[in-house]
Amino acid sequence: MNIKQYNHLELSGTFIYRSLKPIRRLFLLLLISCSALSLSAQKLSVEARIDSTLIWIGEQTPLTFEVTQQPEQYVSFPVFSEQIPGGLDIVEPAKVDSVRSSDGYIVVKQKYVVTAFQDSLLFIPPFPFVADGDTIWSNPVSLKVVQPFELDLEENSITDIKPVYKPKFDWAGFFKIVLLVMLIVALAIGLYILIRKYIQKKPVFEPVNTEPELPPHIVALNALNKIKDEKIWQQGRLKEYYTELTDVMRTYIAGVFEINAMEMTSDEILDTLRFIKKEQKDAYERLTKMLQISDLVKFAKWNPQNEENERSLKDAFLFVEETKQEEETSPINSPKEDVAEAEKK
Numbered sequence: 001m002n003i004k005q006y007n008h009l010e011l012s013g014t015f016i017y018r019s020l021k022p023i024r025r026l027f028l029l030l031l032i033s034c035s036a037l038s039l040s041a042q043k044l045s046v047e048a049r050i051d052s053t054l055i056w057i058g059e060q061t062p063l064t065f066e067v068t069q070q071p072e073q074y075v076s077f078p079v080f081s082e083q084i085p086g087g088l089d090i091v092e093p094a095k096v097d098s099v100r101s102s103d104g105y106i107v108v109k110q111k112y113v114v115t116a117f118q119d120s121l122l123f124i125p126p127f128p129f130v131a132d133g134d135t136i137w138s139n140p141v142s143l144k145v146v147q148p149f150e151l152d153l154e155e156n157s158i159t160d161i162k163p164v165y166k167p168k169f170d171w172a173g174f175f176k177i178v179l180l181v182m183l184i185v186a187l188a189i190g191l192y193i194l195i196r197k198y199i200q201k202k203p204v205f206e207p208v209n210t211e212p213e214l215p216p217h218i219v220a221l222n223a224l225n226k227i228k229d230e231k232i233w234q235q236g237r238l239k240e241y242y243t244e245l246t247d248v249m250r251t252y253i254a255g256v257f258e259i260n261a262m263e264m265t266s267d268e269i270l271d272t273l274r275f276i277k278k279e280q281k282d283a284y285e286r287l288t289k290m291l292q293i294s295d296l297v298k299f300a301k302w303n304p305q306n307e308e309n310e311r312s313l314k315d316a317f318l319f320v321e322e323t324k325q326e327e328e329t330s331p332i333n334s335p336k337e338d339v340a341e342a343e344k345k
Helices: 005-040 171-199 216-230 238-257 268-278 280-301 307-321 337-344
Strands: 045-050 054-056 063-068 088-100 106-115 120-124 128-131 134-137 141-146
Touching: 045 141, 045 307, 063 128, 128 171, 216 238, 238 268, 238 280, 238 307, 268 280, 280 307
Parallel strands: 054 141
Antiparallel strands: 045 063, 063 106, 088 106, 120 141, 128 134
């Protein structure tokens, strides 16, 4: 090869190299674009899963679509209203929840509660999820639906309507309720004991009184003797003295004559007991005088003499002794019996 031929070959090679340079650049750009598209496609993933692979007819189970995407990326989910293709009925509409994973991706969960009424193996097909113009398909899932009842499949026979299926008794829930009730009762008892013992300073349980009930006149005489021993009026506490005295007499009259003396005024009591004036006039007058003095002290702030204070207590003792009803004696007629006898006469 001479020098001219060599120079010509060198010039041809240089020309070819320069001609291929734009093609190299275009190929490099195409490779970068494909890599970017591949990376973009890797940013989105979809997974479909169903919690139960086998259910009874009418039983419910969650169906979840989980999408892993880049932040700020918009993904279009498929929309289902009443049914999901494949034989599933929607019981509860979709609930969407999203969390950020540790690697910075966003995990979006779309959850349906579904059921089925067909005894067969259901195939749930893939569904499209669109993001940035690309479509990603979810994986298919399957669900076995089982008929739990025995059916009469004899030829030319009519099958009766099956009764409502009763689920198994929830013992765990029952024991939880029982424990909760027992806890509430225990807290209530503890609170009662705390208030009764430490705040009210009383015994937790009142002692049962096994002693026989005393007659009204014995109870009244004991209470009058207590007033006598306390000597309240000698200490200048006249209103308290006459209040206790009249309370004892009202309680005694209510027990013996069966009237609501505790809720009556002095005049009403005397008017109701007017029937005893025939046989026990002195007792009635003693009660009248004692009640009148008591009302003057309590309501008119009257200051009686010492003799009148002593006389009031003495009159109370005499009234009880003269009107007491013992078992061996016949009781005094009540106001109703006295009226009945008057009408007969």
